[in-house]
Amino acid sequence: MSLSKDEIKRAIYHCVKCKLCSIATFHPQEAWSPLCPSGTYFGFQAFYAPGRMEIFRELLEGEIEEPTEGLLNAVFACTLCGACYEKCRRVSKVELPLAEIFEEMRREIVRRGWMPDAHRGIAEKVKRTRNAYGEEEAFESENLKPTKGADVLYFIGCTARFRVPEIADAMLCIFDKLGVEYQVLDEEWCCCSVLMRAGWHDSDIVREHIRHNYDAICESGAKTVVFTCPGCLKTLKKDYAEFGADFSKEGIELLHATQFIQRLMRERGLDVKELPLKATYHDPCHLGRDLGIYEEPREVLSAAVEISEMRRVREEAWCCGSGGGVKSAFNDFAVWSAEERLKEAEETGADAIVSACPFCKRNLRDAAKHAGSKLQVLDVVEILNEAL
Ligand code: SF4
Ligand code: SF4
Structure with a gap:
């Protein structure tokens, strides 16, 4: 979601700083449990949703001129988990898209060149190797048996390819056991989820990767793209469309693996x-x-x-x-x-x-x-x- 400055400011001024977004309640449990990992871990107001909104207001209104370490920590030590948004909309009945607002804040910060070194490092790796981990070798698996032009395309994602390959292997075996023909991209590039979450939307590298993956998927002839990574799925489904790469216009559906499997279970009654x-x-x-x-x-x-x-x-x-x-x-x-x-x-x-x-x-x-x-x-x- 790309938000205008007016929308952002309206949301920021709507927040009454009640901080109810920091606790999980309204369901039967013995104790009030925390909901915001960032605020709970760091303990300062600036690390909870209302504090972050206040920082963004100060940025937009020209009250912050220097990128101090404290500022960068408060801005970037948030998982953008969205728990605060879900809680706020229930208690306030107002839609304050908090995770998107915090992502916009990072975008503003990155425009000023104030990003953490770790994220700069990821951008360099993505640029050099086309994956977020800087791996030079292509993903390989003995279970990989793709069929060119198949209706189903498995978008594996950097983390399953290079850090948690047992997930990719399990998905490949499921396709095999269920007799589903699938293809993978010859050159799957990082979807750029992590860079967009870090506020790098306006960089050439993000645009280049979106264009590459979009064109490659459209040219593959696949009708359904299956993801085991929700980050990749969310990025291709929601973020790519903002850059004019809208898969729904091409009649291509994007599904998480569990949606794909649930559909097969209901249609065929799998033997589990x-x-x-x-x-x-x-x-x-x-x-x-x-x-x-x-x-x-x-x-x-x-x-x-x-x-x-x-x-x-x-x-x-x-x-x-x-x-x-x-x-x-x-x-x-x-x-x-x-x-x-x-x-x-x-x-x-x-x-x-x-x-x-x-x-x-x-x-x-x-x-x-x-x-x-x-x-x-x-x-x-x-x-x-x-x-x-
Ligand atoms: S629940 Fe909503 S209004 Fe209250 S502090 Fe959190 S973001 Fe602000
Ligand atoms: S999105 Fe950030 S501020 Fe909101 S609950 Fe998650 S960690 Fe906390």
Whole structure:
């Protein structure tokens, strides 16, 4: 979403600084739980949604002239999880698109050349290698058996290609087991989600990558693009359209893997065996709050395992802590957020915390290692692959 200065200022002045967006309530639970990872971890007002809005007001009204370390921390140590937005709109009945506002604030900051070094580093890697991790080698898997011109195209994403390849492998095996012909792009370039979340929308590199991926997908002949990464899906579905790269105009549908699998389950009644595993499901922010996809992953997962829910779920889910460029720039904060989520998952008595996003899996796995947690950290597609 691209917001005008008037829309941003109207939203900022609408915020009454009640700070109700910082707590998860209005559902039966014993205690008021925090909702904003950033404010809870750093503790200062500037790290909660109303404080960030005040910083943006000061920026727009010319009260901030220098990029101090404190300013950059407050602006960029936010996962853009959107929990504050969901809570605010329920209590205030006013739509203040907070995550978009904070992204616009970063855009304004980046225009002034004040970005964190970690994000500059990602931009350089993307430019040099066309992926966000600076990997020189192409993704390879023995399970990769693409068919040129197939109706389905699997957009793998940088994180599943280079950091959590078991998710890509599981998806490739699912296609195979279900007899679905698929193709992948010969040259899949980073979708640029992380750069856009970091405020780099106006850079040549973002425009170049959007154009490349859009043209390559349109020329592939695919009718459906499947994603295991909600960040890639959100970016191609919502952000690309703003740059004139609108897949709906080409009749191409974009689906998360759980939507694709749910459809096949309903149409064909897949043969899914029950696994002896108790799982709890972690809603990824891009999938849930950004795209409204809450039911599909639960339906797919519950076909194979028993689910026991955590206290904060769906719109009120606690973020894993890795989004919005936080994992690269503030890893300690990212891992702390995930450890908080693991504690909540452990309370349910589950054997595994299951998400539907490679970013979540990577960060939750790092946190489990750091905290010595016995919980397994898995993705829905890994469970389904096992159960097929
Ligand atoms: S709930 Fe809404 S109005 Fe209240 S402080 Fe948060 S953003 Fe502002
Ligand atoms: S987007 Fe998430 S981390 Fe950022 S201020 Fe809102 S609740 Fe906090």
